[in-house]
Amino acid sequence: MFGFGQLIDILKKNPKKIVLTEGNDPRILEASSRLLASNFLHPILIGDPNEIYEVAEDSGFNIRGSEIIDPKNFPDMDKMIAEFCEIRKSKGVTPEQARKYLEQNNYFGTMLVKMGYADSLLGGATYSTADTVRPALQLIKTKPGNTLVSSCFILVRPSATGDNEVLAMGDCGINIRPNEDELVEIAEETIRCAKVFGVDPKVAFLSYSTYGSGHGEDVDKMRNAARKTKERNPDIPIDGEMQFDAAVSPKVSKKKCPGSEVGGHANTFIFPDINAGNIGYKIAQRMGNFEAYGPILLGLNSPINDLSRGCTATEVYSMAIITAALS
Numbered sequence: 001m002f003g004f005g006q007l008i009d010i011l012k013k014n015p016k017k018i019v020l021t022e023g024n025d026p027r028i029l030e031a032s033s034r035l036l037a038s039n040f041l042h043p044i045l046i047g048d049p050n051e052i053y054e055v056a057e058d059s060g061f062n063i064r065g066s067e068i069i070d071p072k073n074f075p076d077m078d079k080m081i082a083e084f085c086e087i088r089k090s091k092g093v094t095p096e097q098a099r100k101y102l103e104q105n106n107y108f109g110t111m112l113v114k115m116g117y118a119d120s121l122l123g124g125a126t127y128s129t130a131d132t133v134r135p136a137l138q139l140i141k142t143k144p145g146n147t148l149v150s151s152c153f154i155l156v157r158p159s160a161t162g163d164n165e166v167l168a169m170g171d172c173g174i175n176i177r178p179n180e181d182e183l184v185e186i187a188e189e190t191i192r193c194a195k196v197f198g199v200d201p202k203v204a205f206l207s208y209s210t211y212g213s214g215h216g217e218d219v220d221k222m223r224n225a226a227r228k229t230k231e232r233n234p235d236i237p238i239d240g241e242m243q244f245d246a247a248v249s250p251k252v253s254k255k256k257c258p259g260s261e262v263g264g265h266a267n268t269f270i271f272p273d274i275n276a277g278n279i280g281y282k283i284a285q286r287m288g289n290f291e292a293y294g295p296i297l298l299g300l301n302s303p304i305n306d307l308s309r310g311c312t313a314t315e316v317y318s319m320a321i322i323t324a325a326l327s
Contacts, residue, residue: 006198007325011040016324019109020316021123023047023068026059028125030313031320033061041324044069044118046105071108080111087114087139110135113302119327120303122320129173129306133297136304146299150174150186153281153294154197154322167284168194168201168268172277173295173306183225184232187270189298191236194268196326203229204247204266205240206276210256213243222272237261240270244280293322303327 020028023045029052032043045052049068056063074080077099084098093101101107106127112118124132133149142149152170159165170190171178178186183205191201205226209219219241226240239262246256246263253263271277285292297305303326305319 017118019118019121021105021109027313029061031316124307132306151295152190155290157290180225201268203238203268207241210242210246
């Protein structure tokens with residue numbers, strides 16, 4: 001099962017560059033110092049070099065050998081402005097407006113990924129999820145065939161056997177009330193992400209109903225989304241609608257959904273809306289003693305991920321590895 005060693009092994013075979021947009025934040029610098037001591041992931045810090053080195057020295061973090069890019073002195077800024085205007089030409093963005101956008105670290109860092117200077121981006125230690133997602137949607141855009149950006153959380157808990165128990169939960173952080181077709185897309189992206197973390201997906205579309213025990217539009221939505229996802233992915237165990245106890249308890253599953261290939265053994269959960277998803281992963285985290293990694297943004301052409309403003313340096317380090325491994 002999952003361990004960070006697996007992701008590091010992936011990166012060692014193909015080292016990556018990751019943009020960290022808040023280069024002067026002590027948590028970012030502590031994580032960067034750990035990454036710089038390795039040879040599998042190279043951080044690019046955004047900000048004023050003098051300020052970054054001063055904060056690093058005051059905080060006691062060694063960032064020698066780091067790559068620091070200051071938007072104010074970026075030698076390819078004219079080229080970046082031209083490409084920005086081309087991407088946003090439908091909105092009539094002028095070079096002057098583009099320059100203003102690119103003075104912001106989140107937009108500048110996203111363009112570094114878009115133009116191939118880096119493979120991925122991690123931001124949001126000091127700003128909102130929206131300020132991470134908006135530039136990504138405008139500049140990186142969704143993958144061909146995708147219509148939205150979604151997210152999942154990977155939850156990890158050591159088990160008595162010494163292996164880690166790993167669960168995937170989506171969408172817990174982006175889409176407020178997805179329709180059934182959007183849930184299909186969310187499920188397929190969550191399945192792909194789960195596999196990166198060593199999960200053999202058994203997918204439950206969660207509801208307050210199991211196999212028609214309840215009624216209503218929300219029940220129909222989850223049942224239809226499960227059916228459509230199964231039709232598109234016939235080799236993956238997918239079932240629903242089902243209640244959470246039927247999804248995870250073999251004893252309950254035998255009563256509520258006998259014969260289900262998922263019931264009692266689900267490890268990948270698709271929630272009906274952001275309320276349920278956000279509450280669900282936090283219950284698992286706080287009461288189930290799971291470590292929660294995410295939100296991991298899904299559906300973009302390049303990996304862009306968001307940090308909690310309350311994150312620790314360890315969380316920055318972990319999310320940097322996760323983000324880069326998805327590229």
